[in-house]
Amino acid sequence: MSAEPSLPHHRLLPAPLAELARGEGGPGTVDLLLAAERSRRLLLLRMLDDATDLGPAWDLLSAAQRSAPAVVDELLLYPQTGMWLATALRRLHGTIPPDEPPLSHVLGHIGALAAAAALRAELDFTIDVPVRHGRATLPTLGCALLPVTAPWTTATVRATAGEAVVETPRHTVALPRPLDAAGPGWHPLRRLAVGPPERRLELALDDVDPYRTYPQPTEARPLPEEAAAQWRQVLEEAWAVLLREQPGTAEAMRRGVLSLSPTPARERFRPRSVTSGDAFGGIQVSEPDDAVQFAVTLVHEFQHTKLGGLLHLTPLLARTTGPAAPLWYAPWRDDPRPIEGLLQGIYAFMGITGFWREHRETAADRRAAKVAHFEFALWREHVARALEQVHRHPRLTPLGATLLRTLRDRCALWLAEPVPDEPLSLARRCADDHMARWRAHHLRPAAPAVDEAVRAWRAGASGPPASLAAEPEMVPDPSARWLDSLALLVRHRLSGTDDDRRSPEDPEKAAARVTGALAGDAMLAAGDAGAARHAYVTHLAVEPSRAGTWAGLGRALALTGGHPAAAGILCHHPERARAVHEAVSRTTGSAPDPIRLATWLGSSPAPA
Incomplete structure (x- = not known):
């Protein structure tokens, strides 16, 4: 060449x-x-x-x-x-x-x-x-x-x-001639063109290139014509949403989105999409639930594309050669993330938040508007929490600091915008629940402090030792999965995919729709905090090591208004309750009552 x-x-x-x-x-x-x-x-x-x-x-x-x-x-x-x-x-x-x-x-x-x-x-x-x-x-x-x-x-x-x-x-x-025609033994790469001529999006629907899947290549998996037609239809509908609600972003996408690599549908409300900084303009995406979800995914991945292109020109973080870098809470992930990954998420989910902010005004009906308000309130809260962790990080370059400061100021304006009470309350509940579940999985109080707490508990002390309040250690838990279960259950209810009629069987049926969800989660999503509390306590008696159950119990106690000390510790520091409960059970051979233990842990530290 x-x-x-x-x-x-x-x-x-x-x-x-x-x-x-x-x-x-x-x-x-x-x-x-x-x-x-x-x-x-x-x-x-x-x-x-x-x-x-x-x-x-x-x-x-x-x-x-x-x-x-x-x-x-x-x-x-x-x-x-x-x-x-x-x-x-x-x-x-x-x-x-x-x-x-x-x-x-x-x-x-x-x-x-x-x-x-x-x-x-x-x-x-x-x-x-x-x-x-x-x-x-x-x-x-x-x-x-x-x-x-x-x-x-x-x-x-x-x-x-x-x-x-x-x-x-x-x-x-x-x-064959032309090469975009099918022939015996030949599967052509499909090209999709959607939208009016002057605002048309043209891209490849790539089901054949081995390097279309990121980061690992895979063999070609040609789509049947019916499946390709469905992708064309949902792209047409999603593009109409973007042209109507995000015209500036859509115009930029016409230049910067070059290929879609389709993968099979996943669980409802849990689509999977991937981009790579090495594959500017390419998006690997699972078959979407609907056009609005697809539009959100395109916005999400286009944000990654732009940031990836920017990072090829200039860094946002200074290089470091010291000890292993700390990991951070990413509200859209189950696992702790390095700061590089957290910045990618912040940038992408600012785009998602902006999408839902606009979509509230054009939602097709009352249900859709309620969903849009919930999504806007949830993602602005998630992004704000992520920004608060790192917006002053010492590794930020001048451009990185400017970018995060600009996004933080914009998010602050969004946090001040009114949202109807029900979706706002549900969004805050889901945001708090996700953070608590993440803490219960990935944070560990120091072992000596846990041992001291066990001795104090057994001795009948009035409260836990002060040492238990020290900063916990981050120990990534590879078993952490589906920390967004409560949010998914809320989406099912708000969107009308869950039956509004309540019966004793409904929580189990609702939980069965969402991988990783418990009956208590479904009750919490439905607003039945009393029933959720009973379900969580019952589950802890069977599986006390399940981290999310401790967080769910804290949320249920907070909503019922009883046991404020227990609610406080379980909502904000569930890792302490989980660790001490496990240690007491191991030491004594008998599991303590979780609410009684949490109440004790949430009381004032015992005098030294």
């Missing part, structure tokens, strides 16, 4: 930087990020060529660039190309563990890129390409389906006078 004499020096001027610091960024700003990504990809490609011999593929790619430079630029900027480049260099440098496929297969993907470029440039050529589990993918074009049994092998792509084939010694797939 022909080398440029010099790549341009990329920098963002004050206006684009100010846009990105607000969590925004129009088409012009996205174009600047894309230009920087092009230069970055060229540098990575040169690094790969310097580190290994790319051979005939490099020569063919260079020929395609001379013949059709726009085609090669489009291939270079395709999200999956960026993911492949990063994967190949990390494999070469040993920064990711060796895994399938073999390194030679990963490096051989350059042949597939060169073949795709040459086909689109209408060149005559012959080149070998990797075959992954019987799929030979040509990026941006499609994949040939070959009946081979070996998981990793190669095929040859030949093109002569406009006719092209993908062949192995025993099988040949003739490529």
Whole structure:
């Protein structure tokens, strides 16, 4: 590939930087990020060529660039190309563990890129390409389906006078003309175009490129036509929502969202979407529940895309070489996160909060408006709590500090906006519950303090030792799952997917809809705090180590108004109750009453 004499020096001027610091960024700003990504990809490609011999593929790619430079630029900027480049260099440098496929297969993907470029440039050529589990993918074009049994092998792509084939010694797939048509053994990459002509979103629905899934590549999984039609329909509907409610963001997305990689549907209200800084413009997303959820997901992942592009130009955090960096509470995650991950989440969920803020005004009916108010109130609270932890972090660069200060000021304005009482109360309940469950899982009081508390409890002391109030240690709990269960149960009720009629069977049925939820959680979501309290106590008698139950019991006690000391300790420091209860049970062979123990733990410390 022909080398440029010099790549341009990329920098963002004050206006684009100010846009990105607000969590925004129009088409012009996205174009600047894309230009920087092009230069970055060229540098990575040169690094790969310097580190290994790319051979005939490099020569063919260079020929395609001379013949059709726009085609090669489009291939270079395709999200999956960026993911492949990063994967190949990390494999070469040993920064990711060796895994399938073999390194030679990963490096051989350059042949597939060169073949795709040459086909689109209408060149005559012959080149070998990797075959992954019987799929030979040509990026941006499609994949040939070959009946081979070996998981990793190669095929040859030949093109002569406009006719092209993908062949192995025993099988040949003739490529149709045009290449976006289906043919025997050929699955074309689908292109979707939605919206009116002047505001159209055009992107690839990529179900074939192995590097479409982040961070691990996977084999092609072509969608049936019916499934592809459903994706086209829900994208059309989601795009209409964005054009109506987020026109500025939608206009920028037209430049910066390049491909969607579909994955199967997940549990309702728990979609999964992924982006990677190495795959600018690509979004891996599970089949959405509805158009509004899909619109939210697009906003969410586009925020990650913009921030990833910014981070390729300038850091938000200074490097550190000291001891292991601390981990932080991320209200949208089950696990503790490093500050780098927390900043990504803050930026993305500012976008989500802004979406729901606008959607409150255009929701289709009363139920939808109540859901939108709840989501706005919940996410602004979550983002505010995350910002409070790190907005003065010493590792922040001047730009990083400006960005967080700007987002914090904006979030403060949103916190002052009125929200109807019911969704506001539910949002605060869910935010508090998530934080308490997270604490119960990941924080541990010091073992000597727990032992001292056990001795004080057994001796009949008036309260726990003061040492128990010391800052707990963070011990990430890999078993932490589904800390958002209460919020999901609330969403089911507010959206009308849960039966409003209450009967003794309803809590169990409601809990069964949400993975990780208990009957007590369903009762709490329904506002029946008394029944929730009884359910949590019953569950603790059977499974006292379940962290979320302690947090739920605290919320139920707070709502019933009884046992304020127990409610306070369980809502704010459930890790103390969980640890001391476990230690008392282990020491005495008998489990103490959880409310009585929590009341004692929440009282004033015993005098020394």
